[in-house]
Amino acid sequence: MRDVAIIGIGHTKFGRASKASLELFSESVLQAIDDAGVELKDIEALFQGAALAGFEEGQVMSAAFSAADLNLGPIPATRYEGACASASIAIRDAAMWVGSGEYDMVIAGGMEKALTMGTLFATRTFAMACHAPTEGPVGLTFPAVFAMAAMRYAKNYDIPLEKLREKMAHVSIKNHKHGALNPLAQFYKKLGALKLEEVIDSKMVADPLSLLDCCPFSDGASALVLCAAEEARKYTDEPVYILGTGQGSGGPLSKMEDLTKPVSRISSAKAAFKQAGLTPKDIDLVEVHDCFTIAELIALECMGFFDWGEAADAVEEGQTELGGKIPVNMSGGLIGKGHPIGATGASQIYWIIKQMRGEAAKGNQIDPVPEYGMTDTLGGDFGTLCHIILGRSKRKK
Amino acid sequence: MAGMAQEEIEKELSRVYTVLTYEDYEAGLKEGRLFGLKCASCGKITCHPMHVCQWCSSRSLERTKLCGEGELTTFTVIRVPPEGFEADVPYIPCIVETKEGPCVMGRLDYDAERATPELIGMQVKLSGAYTYEGDKYSGGAHTCPVFKVVG
Numbered sequence: 058m059r060d061v062a063i064i065g066i067g068h069t070k071f072g073r074a075s076k077a078s079l080e081l082f083s084e085s086v087l088q089a090i091d092d093a094g095v096e097l098k099d100i101e102a103l104f105q106g107a108a109l110a111g112f113e114e115g116q117v118m119s120a121a122f123s124a125a126d127l128n129l130g131p132i133p134a135t136r137y138e139g140a141c142a143s144a145s146i147a148i149r150d151a152a153m154w155v156g157s158g159e160y161d162m163v164i165a166g167g168m169e170k171a172l173t174m175g176t177l178f179a180t181r182t183f184a185m186a187c188h189a190p191t192e193g194p195v196g197l198t199f200p201a202v203f204a205m206a207a208m209r210y211a212k213n214y215d216i217p218l219e220k221l222r223e224k225m226a227h228v229s230i231k232n233h234k235h236g237a238l239n240p241l242a243q244f245y246k247k248l249g250a251l252k253l254e255e256v257i258d259s260k261m262v263a264d265p266l267s268l269l270d271c272c273p274f275s276d277g278a279s280a281l282v283l284c285a286a287e288e289a290r291k292y293t294d295e296p297v298y299i300l301g302t303g304q305g306s307g308g309p310l311s312k313m314e315d316l317t318k319p320v321s322r323i324s325s326a327k328a329a330f331k332q333a334g335l336t337p338k339d340i341d342l343v344e345v346h347d348c349f350t351i352a353e354l355i356a357l358e359c360m361g362f363f364d365w366g367e368a369a370d371a372v373e374e375g376q377t378e379l380g381g382k383i384p385v386n387m388s389g390g391l392i393g394k395g396h397p398i399g400a401t402g403a404s405q406i407y408w409i410i411k412q413m414r415g416e417a418a419k420g421n422q423i424d425p426v427p428e429y430g431m432t433d434t435l436g437g438d439f440g441t442l443c444h445i446i447l448g449r450s451k452r453k454k
Numbered sequence: 455m456a457g458m459a460q461e462e463i464e465k466e467l468s469r470v471y472t473v474l475t476y477e478d479y480e481a482g483l484k485e486g487r488l489f490g491l492k493c494a495s496c497g498k499i500t501c502h503p504m505h506v507c508q509w510c511s512s513r514s515l516e517r518t519k520l521c522g523e524g525e526l527t528t529f530t531v532i533r534v535p536p537e538g539f540e541a542d543v544p545y546i547p548c549i550v551e552t553k554e555g556p557c558v559m560g561r562l563d564y565d566a567e568r569a570t571p572e573l574i575g576m577q578v579k580l581s582g583a584y585t586y587e588g589d590k591y592s593g594g595a596h597t598c599p600v601f602k603v604v605g
């Protein structure tokens with residue numbers, strides 16, 4: 058396999074959009090093309106994450122219409138659906154295709170218009186990523202899935218639930234602080250100085266998770282230009298290389314051995330580290346899938362940044378902030394930046410690359426710029442997991 | 455001569471791959487019975503039904519009935535429902551580890567305002583079934599088990 062680089066990135070403002078998702082996606086593609094200094098005619102294939110477009114706008118087969126909207130011609134254009142990890146698996150497959158030598162330059166990214174659906178219907182459609190035959194009739198929701206995981210976390214590590222709620226609240230406080238500084242975030246200039254009590258006292262959604270433990274519904278799009286690594290310096294002085302990827306699958310919650318240790322996430326992260334030839338110690342920053350505060354803790358432990366049961370304390374102690382052991386979600390994460398589910402994986406990579414270029418918002422920027430970054434994206438109830446490791450220099454052979 | 459006799463094709467079509475269907479599993483729940491699958495290879499029980507043993511992936515499965523008793527491993531109280539479940543709020547989804555081994559997802563019949571983490575580890579018993587009649591997207595009605603605490 059050839060090495061693959063990312064040479065251009067695009068990202069719309071997250072939040073409520075009046076434009077259609079196809080318009081949002083095309084905007085993010087044009088930004089990425091401009092950023093890369095390439096032309097649309099150079100694009101040989103399109104890989105698009107879009108989870109719920111059929112329910113949001115009555116649109117399936119969106120990838121073909123995106124290619125058409127950009128006059129890309131009859132190139133292969135494929136929609137990927139892995140719930141909230143849709144964009145990450147699209148990008149991973151795009152990297153495989155470029156790595157294989159079949160294409161030299163492609164677009165990969167994703168889009169979503171979830172906020173438009175309203176909370177009741179959005180909650181219904183998100184719950185479609187639960188196991189419909191057995192979890193459907195229960196009336197399971199995504200907050201409920203992670204609430205049940207939080208209950209287990211408290212039980213496994215003998216943490217009183219009220220104490221765990223405080224520890225989880227620090228994830229929300231941190232990510233909202235970063236989101237408030239990020240002009241593209243849904244909560245830009247909002248909720249940047251949350252108090253512990255505000256998180257704890259916000260409306261209960263699914264015990265023990267309250268509203269400020271949850272990411273919002275969002276509209277938005279993000280896209281990347283991928284090309285063969287050996288060509289990358291023709292277009293940019295600052296290519297970012299895809300050093301390793303991993304993907305994992307899970308099933309219904311009841312078939313999981315331990316809700317706090319999802320095998321899908323552990324194996325996906327391991328595969329990415331193995332391919333990159335790196336360990337958690339090498340990584341300078343991560344964007345993890347904080348769909349709920351508890352999810353960030355579980356992610357950090359599964360990826361190997363903290364031992365089992367230690368992420369909760371680590372966040373409270375500031376070890377996941379600037380200057381800590383591993384800065385986490387400096388973009389605001391899903392909680393502060395927003396979560397247009399089909400776009401999230403591309404957005405996570407966008408913000409890792411912004412950090413590597415020294416172009417993150419003041420207050421969020423890591424200094425000196427990070428050498429290695431990693432994304433973690435989760436779809437469904439631990440059903441689809443994807444990890445991507447990025448570096449400023451090529452993989453060591 | 456290339457081609458296959460219709461009878462041969464029909465015979466292949468009649469081969470059974472699904473030992474216990476969701477339909478039969480759910481019909482059992484409605485009658486107060488929790489059906490599963492017993493594995494001839496490892497002896498363990500699979501529930502809810504799958505096409506292979508959930509423990510060893512063997513295809514040698516036969517239908518069996520579970521006792522319906524087990525231990526509550528986790529739960530939550532849903533206060534913000536999906537469309538279609540507004541009238542149920544608050545309600546309690548739970549996971550129960552059955553005496554026979556596999557965990558099942560269901561609902562807990564318990565006062566939501568008194569549902570505290572102390573419930574985890576308690577013994578529960580199948581007490582009924584809950585049927586969601588479905589919406590435009592659910593492919594019809596589906597039924598899940600309901601458990602109650604026995605001490």
Ligand SMILES: [Zn+2]
Pocket residue numbers: 493494495496497498507508509510511512
């Ligand atoms: Zn078996």
